[in-house]
Amino acid sequence: MSTSYIILPEVPWLWAGLGAYAVATYTAIRGVRMTASAAGAAVNRNYEQVVMLMLFSGVALLGTALGVRWERLGHGPFVNLFELLMSQLFSLGLVYSIAYWRFPVIRSSAVVGLSLIWILGLWVLLLRPADSVLPPTYYNKWLWVHVGVGKIFLSMCLIGTGMAGVILLRGRPRFAHLFRHMPSDAVLDNIAWRFMLLAFVFHSLMLIAGAVWAQDAWGRYWAWDALETSSFLTWLALGMSLHARMTYRIPIRVGAIAIVVVFVLAFMTYFGAPFYSQAAHKGVV
Amino acid sequence: MKRQLSKLGSVRLALIGMVLLAGGAALSYGNPKSTPIWVLVVPLAFLALNLLAAIATNPRINRRPGLLVFHLGLLGVILLVGFGRLTHMDAHLEIVQGSAFDPNAIHDVKKGPMHYGDLKDVKFVQGNYTVDYAAGMVRGLTHDHVLVPDGHGGLDEKDIGDDRPLTINGYRFYTTFNKGFSPILTWMPDNGKPITGTVNMPAYPLFSFKQENTWTPPNGKQIKFWLRLETGLNPNKAWVLDGRNATGKLVVNTGGKRVELNPGEQVRLDGGVLRYEDLTTWMGFKIFYDPTLKPLFITAIISVLGMGAHFKQKFDAMSKHINAPAGDTNEVGGYAKLPPGRVV
Numbered sequence: 001m002s003t004s005y006i007i008l009p010e011v012p013w014l015w016a017g018l019g020a021y022a023v024a025t026y027t028a029i030r031g032v033r034m035t036a037s038a039a040g041a042a043v044n045r046n047y048e049q050v051v052m053l054m055l056f057s058g059v060a061l062l063g064t065a066l067g068v069r070w071e072r073l074g075h076g077p078f079v080n081l082f083e084l085l086m087s088q089l090f091s092l093g094l095v096y097s098i099a100y101w102r103f104p105v106i107r108s109s110a111v112v113g114l115s116l117i118w119i120l121g122l123w124v125l126l127l128r129p130a131d132s133v134l135p136p137t138y139y140n141k142w143l144w145v146h147v148g149v150g151k152i153f154l155s156m157c158l159i160g161t162g163m164a165g166v167i168l169l170r171g172r173p174r175f176a177h178l179f180r181h182m183p184s185d186a187v188l189d190n191i192a193w194r195f196m197l198l199a200f201v202f203h204s205l206m207l208i209a210g211a212v213w214a215q216d217a218w219g220r221y222w223a224w225d226a227l228e229t230s231s232f233l234t235w236l237a238l239g240m241s242l243h244a245r246m247t248y249r250i251p252i253r254v255g256a257i258a259i260v261v262v263f264v265l266a267f268m269t270y271f272g273a274p275f276y277s278q279a280a281h282k283g284v285v
Numbered sequence: 286m287k288r289q290l291s292k293l294g295s296v297r298l299a300l301i302g303m304v305l306l307a308g309g310a311a312l313s314y315g316n317p318k319s320t321p322i323w324v325l326v327v328p329l330a331f332l333a334l335n336l337l338a339a340i341a342t343n344p345r346i347n348r349r350p351g352l353l354v355f356h357l358g359l360l361g362v363i364l365l366v367g368f369g370r371l372t373h374m375d376a377h378l379e380i381v382q383g384s385a386f387d388p389n390a391i392h393d394v395k396k397g398p399m400h401y402g403d404l405k406d407v408k409f410v411q412g413n414y415t416v417d418y419a420a421g422m423v424r425g426l427t428h429d430h431v432l433v434p435d436g437h438g439g440l441d442e443k444d445i446g447d448d449r450p451l452t453i454n455g456y457r458f459y460t461t462f463n464k465g466f467s468p469i470l471t472w473m474p475d476n477g478k479p480i481t482g483t484v485n486m487p488a489y490p491l492f493s494f495k496q497e498n499t500w501t502p503p504n505g506k507q508i509k510f511w512l513r514l515e516t517g518l519n520p521n522k523a524w525v526l527d528g529r530n531a532t533g534k535l536v537v538n539t540g541g542k543r544v545e546l547n548p549g550e551q552v553r554l555d556g557g558v559l560r561y562e563d564l565t566t567w568m569g570f571k572i573f574y575d576p577t578l579k580p581l582f583i584t585a586i587i588s589v590l591g592m593g594a595h596f597k598q599k600f601d602a603m604s605k606h607i608n609a610p611a612g613d614t615n616e617v618g619g620y621a622k623l624p625p626g627r628v629v
Contacts, residue, residue, distance in 0.1 A: 133423040136447040197596050204589045212582060216448040219459040219571045220375075221578070229314040236307045240300055247296040 008129050009072060013065035014086060018121045020058030021093065024051045025114040032111050036178045048100075048107050055097040055114075062090040069129075078147065079132035081271070085124040088154065088270065092117050095155030105191060108182050112165030113158055116263075120271075137217035146209035149202045154266055156199035161263040163192035164256035171253060189252045192259055193245065199262075200238050207235060230269040238262045287342060294338030302332040329363050336360045351595025358588020365584060369577035371397040376572040378458070380411040381467050381483045382528065382565045391572060402574050407453045409433045412442070414464070414568055416526040422490065429460045429568055456574045463569030465489035465496075466512060466528065468535050472502045474557035485567045486512050490526065493518060505556040511536040512564075513545075528566035535561045 031047030066077055066086060077083035096117065100107055167185050169175040182188065210228070211221040222228060241258040244250055250258075292298075305328035312320045336356055339346055346352050374396035380386060388404035410432040417425030427446030433453065435441040445451045451458040467483035480503075486496045496512040516531040518524055535546045537559065544552045551560035 133419045133421075133425070136424060136426045139426070140448040194600070201589060201593050201596065204585075204592070208582070208585045208589065211585075213448075215573075215578065216450070219450065219457060219573045221581075224310070224313045224316050226314070229310055232310050233307055236303050236310070240303050243296050243299055243303075 008069075010065045010069040010086075011129060013061050013068060014124070014129075017058045017061035017065055017089070017093075018125070020054045020061055021089070021114065021117060021121060024054035024058060024110075025118055027051050027054065028107075028110040028114055032108050032178055035108070035181055045107075048104075051107070051110060052097065052101055055093060055100060059090060059093045059097055062086065062093060066090055073131060075132075075134035075138070078138055078143065079134060080130055082124060082127045082129045083132060084270070085120050085127070088151070089117065089120050089124065091151040092120070092155050092158055095152065096158060099155075099159050103191075105183060105187075106159060106163065108179055109159075109162035109166045109188075111162075111178070112169070113162030116158060116161065116165075123271075140213050140216050142209055142213035142216060146206060146213050149209060150206040150270075153199050153202035153206055154270060156195045156202060157259075157263045157266050160192045160195035160199060160259050163188045163195070164259035164263075167192070167252060167256040168260070185252045189255055193242075193255070196238065196259055196262070197242070200235075200242060203231070203235050203238060207231060226273040227269060230265070230273060234262060234265040234269050237265050290338045291342040294335055294340070294342050296339075298335050299332065299339065302328055302335050306332060326367075329367070333360060333363045336363070349595060351591045351593075351598060354591025355588050355595065358584050358591060361584040362581065362588065365577045365581045368399075369575045369581065371399040372401060372574075372576055373397050374400050374402060374456075374572070374574040377461075378570040378572055379463075379485055379567050380570065381485070381567045382411055382413060385410050396574075400574070402455055402576075404456065407456055409451060409453065409458075410440070411568060413528060414446070414460070414566065416464070418490075418524045418526065420521055420523050422520050424462060427460045450573075455576055456572055459571040459573065461569045461571050462491065463488045465492075465567055466514060466531065466533060467565050467567045468510065468512060468533065469562040469565055470500075471560040471562055472505075472557055473560065474503065474505075477503070481562065483565065483567070484510055486510075488569070489514070489516075490518055502554075502557060502559075505554070506539055508554065508559070509538040511538070528564075531564065531566075533564040537561075 027047050027050045031045075031051065034047070035045070069083070069086070070076055077087035096110075096113055100110060106113075166179050166182060167188055170179050170185065183191075210231070214223070214228075215221040237258075241255075241262060244258070245255055306325070309324035309328050312324045336359060340353065340356050340360070341347070346356050374394065376391040376394040376396075378386075378391045380390065386407055386409050388407065391404070412430035412432060414427060414429035416427045419425055428444050429446045431443050431445060431451055432440040433443055433451070443451060445458070446460045450460075465486050465488045467485045469481065469483050471479055471481040473479040484498050484500050486498055489496070493514070496514060497510065499507050499509050501507045513534040513536060514531060515533070516526065518526075533548075537544045537546060537552055537554075539554055542554070546552060546561040548561055548563045551558050
């Protein structure tokens with residue numbers, strides 16, 4: 001790790017935020033294990049308060065990291081992968097924290113949801129926090145709308161995937177006992193798909209806002225670039241999953257796999273495009 | 286007939302259409318020339334028919350206002366995109382500072398068979414521009430000043446650039462990274478009238494190392510030009526490209542003769558005299574025309590609002606169910622109660 005990584009002012013805040021997420025994830029896993037081994041009536045859910053506190057602390061610390069970097073560079077976290085990951089860690093954490101607070105039924109699925117967030121956490125630690133320059137087309141106000149609704153979409157997907165992950169893990173003998181205190185698969189399935197419906201709405205809005213931005217920025221609203229193609233395929237996959245579920249009453253586990261597939265496609269759209277496209281959006285540079 | 290229409294509007298066919306569209310989308314990644322447009326047109330046409338039939342026959346769609354609006358909106362989007370492609374126009378333009386827009390100067394024109402716009406009514410004059418660069422030659426904001434008729438016989442100055450196109454009669458003119466310098470030259474032939482014009486040098490600063498071009502006078506020999514520019518460019522520092530702060534010495538090569546000219550100087554060549562009048566700039570524009578942009582946006586937004594309204598109605602119904610007296614609900618581990626049915 002280079003010296004320049006350590007001395008950048010936003011990095012200590014980033015580490016502190018990730019540390020808080022780590023404590024939240026560890027506490028969630030430990031709490032679920034303890035709950036699993038406890039007798040039904042004596043279930044102690046105090047650990048959930050610790051998870052919630054750590055999640056909100058992590059969000060505040062990552063928000064500070066973003067703010068410090070923003071102040072230093074003079075622009076938001078929109079350009080390089082380090083910024084995108086840091087920004088997603090903040091927004092996913094924020095929406096997940098609110099959902100964790102407002103919908104107690106999803107709490108045990110934090111074992112899956114927070115672990116997925118940690119993929120980004122580990123990834124960002126491996127990157128150099130290189131400075132970036134905002135391209136001229138990124139001053140457009142529609143970028144904010146596009147990014148904002150996109151973040152809500154991914155967060156909804158993450159929550160749905162957390163629930164789907166519980167359904168799939170419960171199907172394996174090794175993990176079955178861990179989530180026995182959670183609602184039935186049918187109920188989890190219902191809740192997971194509710195979040196996926198919201199994800200579909202926000203994904204549609206993301207495509208619309210992105211098209212308006214692209215029209216202003218590059219003189220075309222759609223050009224099948226890496227992100228556009230990948231996000232459209234994700235939207236189609238989600239649309240197909242919803243239609244299939246509505247019409248064919250697909251088994252719950254198959255539905256859970258469909259949710260995971262949509263999440264993987266969305267994840268690839270957000271974080272995979274830089275690997276197979278020099279400029280995720282044509283005209284970015 | 287109704288049964289056939291119902292089959293045409295089935296979810297099974299919708300899923301097949303979506304799979305075909307996904308295939309077409311994957312093949313269209315990067316707009317490869319080898320991929321025909323039909324890989325998208327066929328699935329979209331298929332889905333449009335399927336949607337139309339489903340809207341007409343499927344009560345799960347046409348009896349639910351939100352879903353109906355969403356699916357009608359989707360159909361509208363497909364039709365508008367199709368109409369947009371039939372009537373669109375894409376083109377490029379290089380225009381020299383001080384020149385009026387000339388519809389005959391556009392190139393790389395691609396337009397749909399039903400394109401009905403008329404560029405003859407588009408009038409503007411290109412002015413000066415500045416482009417900000419950060420250290421490392423990273424391009425920043427472009428400020429291009431153009432003069433457009435104000436409708437009262439005068440001209441208004443507009444600041445356009447990057448994501449702020451000049452829009453006239455539905456045509457959108459976007460500045461591009463493609464811009465540079467042009468020496469203004471006058472050719473005074475031994476026999477005939479003088480002509481004045483410009484020779485656009487390659488894009489600057491992208492090709493700052495190669496500011497060369499050629500021109501052949503009427504009945505003359507080809508002349509090679511090399512422009513030695515002083516613009517203040519330092520790749521390691523922030524810098525503003527501004528034609529007003531630039532100077533350029535023109536190196537003229539023809540028939541073994543090499544001459545360096547400053548603005549205002551001239552040289553005698555075979556068949557006439559070449560005068561280097563001044564240095565100016567040119568800007569490259571991308572032109573885009575599609576009459577469906579606003580209707581497309583409105584239709585898409587209404588469509589999503591319809592979907593959102595449908596889901597809200599569904600979720601509200603669930604909430605009522607949750608708050609209903611016990612009996613029809615499922616206990617969910619002490620957290621909440623949810624109805625036994627499916628959300629979707």
